[in-house]
Amino acid sequence: MKEPLKKTQHVCSEMCPVTRALEVIGGKWKLPIIWKISAAKSIRYNELKRSIPGITNIMLTRSLQSLEEHGLVKRIEYNKIPPHVEYSLTDACQDLLPALVIINEWGKKVWPSH
Structure with missing residues (x-):
């Protein structure tokens, strides 16, 4: 008699750093x-x-909050007149930039007309 198939998650979805x-x-x-x-x-x-172009306030705010929560963006509040907030990349996000440059170059090569 065959054993019933066990339900398992795909290993990559749980552990793969690229997916994460x-x-x-x-x-x-x-x-x-x-x-x-x-x-x-x-x-x-x-x-x-x-x-x-095209981004709404809510999407910009949510995206910035998510990037900040994941340690990719720093939010600095300046309590002077007028008060304002500035965003910059963390060192962790700076480490990501070379990979994004490679993806950008690959995209230009694969889809040159876009």
């Missing part, structure tokens, strides 16, 4: 946010919003 990384930086807005912050080094919220 893509869960953290995936989605429509997180990579454009990371790119814009990396180019500016430090950027204010409204400047960031203006530089990403």
Whole structure:
């Protein structure tokens, strides 16, 4: 008699660092946010919003909060007049940039007309 099949999760979905990384930086807005912050080094919220066409306040806020929770973005509040907030990349996110440059170059090679 055969043993019943055991339900198991795909090992990669649980343990694969690539899958985990893509869960953290995936989605429509997180990579454009990371790119814009990396180019500016430090950027204010409204400047960031203006530089990403189509993003809503709620999506920018949620994406920034998620990136901050995962240790990729730093949020610095300045309590001077007028008060403002600036965002910059953490060292962990800076470590990610070379991989994003490689993906960018690969994308240009595979889809050159876009």
